[in-house]
Amino acid sequence: MYEIYELPSFHLDGGAVLDPARLAYRTYGELNATRTNAVLFPTWFAGDHTSNEWLIGPGKALDPRKYFIIVPNLFGNGLSSSPSNTPPPHAAADFPTITIRDNVRAQHRLVTEHFGIERLALVLGCSMGALQTYQWAVSHPNMVERALPYCGSPRTSPHNAVFIESLRAALTLDAAFDGGRYQEPPLAGIRAFARIYAGWGFSQAFYWEEAWRRLGFGSREEFVIGFWEANFIGQDANNLLAMLRTWQDADVSGTPGHDGDIEAALGSIQAKLIALPAEKDLYFPPEDEVRAVRHIPNGEVRVIPGIWGHMSGGGANPADAAFIDAAVRELLAAPSPVAVPAT
Template identity: 75%
Template sequence: MPTTALQTLELQDFRLESGTVLPTARLAYQTYGELNETKSNAVLFPTWFAGDHTSNEWLIGPDRALDPREYFVIVPNLFGNGVSSSPSNTPAPHAGPDFPRVTIRDNVRAQHVLVADHFGVQRLELVIGCSMGALQTYQWAVSHPGMVARALPFCGAPKTSPHNAVFLESLRATLTLDAAFQNGRYETRPVAGLRAFSRVYAAWGFSQAFYREGAYRRLGFTGLEDFLTGFWEPNFADQDANDLLAMLWTWQNADVSTTPGMDGDLPRALGSITADLLAMPAEKDLYFTPEDEEYTVRHVPNGRLRTIPGIWGHLSGGGANPDDAAFINAAVHDLLTGKAREQA
């Protein structure tokens, strides 16, 4: 499916919002399809927590709304995910636990260089993303309103809520309590911490109804323990612990209202969005809740809400459930063709 092999854009002396300068920041990205002569068919699809460019491929294809025969889909990898610049692949003095704190805006600024300077695209037909990809989608719509024609954040928000932040703190505490972690300077992987991390996450990724109804059996698992060891633990077993912590910090501190000029005023930041925006929370998401997104769209001038129904919670946005995948794909199609506005 990808048009080319994985590419990397090197950003020299890349200054982060923290003030730290990375001598070479590497933004890894994958593209699908071809950029047309007028450069008017580009779609940006940033990645989520602990995912990479391949995690988004379920929504890209000739039988889907993001058809690479029509659109040029750019999938940039999140800083910290082990593919773009991360604790695990950055040389000293920024290696491991010394990797600087990176914000959502730092990611968007790097992506802007990729889109505008490298590809010469001045207007994106669509910015779309799930979870941390949705955080980036909202930031794009606030930071570059003139470039974003349409935005579809799903299973996400413009700002990480206090409850969401508490959930993330539980993950951080669980991982770092492993004696092998050694304040991030581990000589052997903190396997016990990673395993515990996955089990804490398991309670949040899906809804109570998902577990009550035993919906994990649809994925081929016979019981809860089988599901925990066969689904959740592999999700994080190969992740670098410092990478996970770096992404957690980025997620935890996401907030479009801290964009320069917005003065911490969330309604003001949301009101600056000019994109045709369709927010899609999952009905039973435990940490990016529909209630929060209902508040969001009230402040976005061209904002609308379409809730993903069902019991899969936050993982409704992962593409594993065919019903959810079809619902999201239909919404992308509607937004790109103007039907979302007609149905509002």
Template identity: 70%
Template sequence: MNAPTDPLVLELPHFRLERGGVLDPARLVYRTHGDLAPDRGNAVLLPTWFAGDHTSHEWLIGPGRPLDTDRYFVIVPNLFGNGLSSSPSNTPAPQAGADFPHVTMGDNVRAQHELVRLHFGIERLALVIGCSMGAQQTYQWAVSYPDMVARALPFCGSPKTSPHNGVFIEGLRAVLTTDPEWHRGRRAPGHAAGLRAFSRVYAGWGFSQAFYWNERYRSLGFDSVDEFLAGFWEPNFAGQDTNDLLAMLWTWQHADVGATGGAGGDVAKALGTITARTLAMPAERDLYFPPEDEVRASAHIPDAEVRVIPGEWGHLAGSGANPDDVAFIGRSVRELLASPADGPRALGSRPGTG
């Protein structure tokens, strides 16, 4: 049976959060693809990204694809705050809307650990892989549960949100919270004007300058920047709940593996505990997760490799929309999965050489 399951729900009673508060229950919505092997040794975990869901990375999953469901059992858990797992929009009072508690990357990973270890009985994951906020969860997994992660492939992400990335997030937050229809989150869930403005801020960061110089949006079927903004970016966030977006922005902005117990706030120390064979894949022209950040971070991970995704698509190199990026990422996923989880780590190139 290789067909994906319908979305499933794991309820976690009295789930305590790192920054205080309790979700009772926390609801973790997930989808699985493929079959779990009798020895439970073929499991892959793919957490979701900002405003995405369990369908966002299906270009990677399926028979003959990089995450080949003829071989691997792929679990895709939804991020808290995305409107499917516990979120401001689906949690009852007194935690509804603007009263939803802060949820960290560590909280997300701890809930996923309950799913993987206790629900499925999986002792070791063949691979944890994710893009953007999914990459941040990948790093957190490798730090929080090093004995459970054989291989890690974070792409277009980082182990800690940088100050410059935080400036971008502050701009997004300001757009949402200064919308006069928002009313501190006590009203209707989403507002067209605020979400349109939000999408335009995102448009300037999601793709690179060269993407616009060279009119790469034409490959997506748009004849002008205006058409691209209205036809690509606006639908990307249309219908989102404002409080859900704000909750995910908070999680993103506070991502930090240094906050893991035992690290004492030291990111380098946290990264040094990773035992997974790690391949970090930033995008060449990503404006908020630049390659330099990953080269710096990976220097603290034993035998990690950095392989830069080339091209002009910036952060959206990880979206699956550009065939060249899909091919590059796919080859790297296959190569990492084919490599032994133990023994010499290098996959072929030195860190930072791409």
């Protein structure tokens, strides 16, 4: 269950206009009278609002009895405006490129215009949700009190971009893809896409230790089919490509006013920020976060220990889930360094 916020004549960074853009979202909890308990929790690649629910609930750090949690769905994920649900002239393969900044700009309108919220107690997110978290903190430094990006970064690295290119190739080289004009899903391409992901989403140690058995699979092949192929086989190929473009182009230094200067962009963040990279993440490695966060005045890095790699942020491993929940809880309890505007 989710709601739709429509944005008429929504201008994208690339020049195209969605009329309207449709932002799917779900909320948990109630907004308090002073509108000071709002948390924004954007989604990650190929996920939706339900993908974030493992971190939301009574007794958890994101307790809906205390906080008003807004989970906006990423453009391209099939619920918000996407190739699969947008009419001509932007349907299917004609869907325009959408940036992380486009997502944040739409979310800002939802938060401010629809809910009347002026400050966010916390913005957090995993992977592409982390990209959005950093962008929020750079685009709206006076609004974001605290930020917790996990298993992500403020911009997509060259090595990460190579991984993305391999995924794109797997999909588009399937003859059934037909330049995005497919009549039937390009299933061979999607299965190849899933198998590439299987080698990157978890670490080498995860496979050496056969940790997939903890998820109920009896063999590595059963795991690849039952976990990875099952995750992507129902996804629309053009939607996957649209999200890949958004991911590959992510870079907070492109925010207006920073002119490509990543250090200046990160230095503008006022929020208290805790970055949580995973120890063995193959495409958002901890050293990238250490390099970035040293430029954030109120930033720190804590590495999620263990062998689950990028999927440490998915909530399936109890130890990783507890580590993330504890960091969220601590951050929400900490004073905000963002000045309260004079009234």
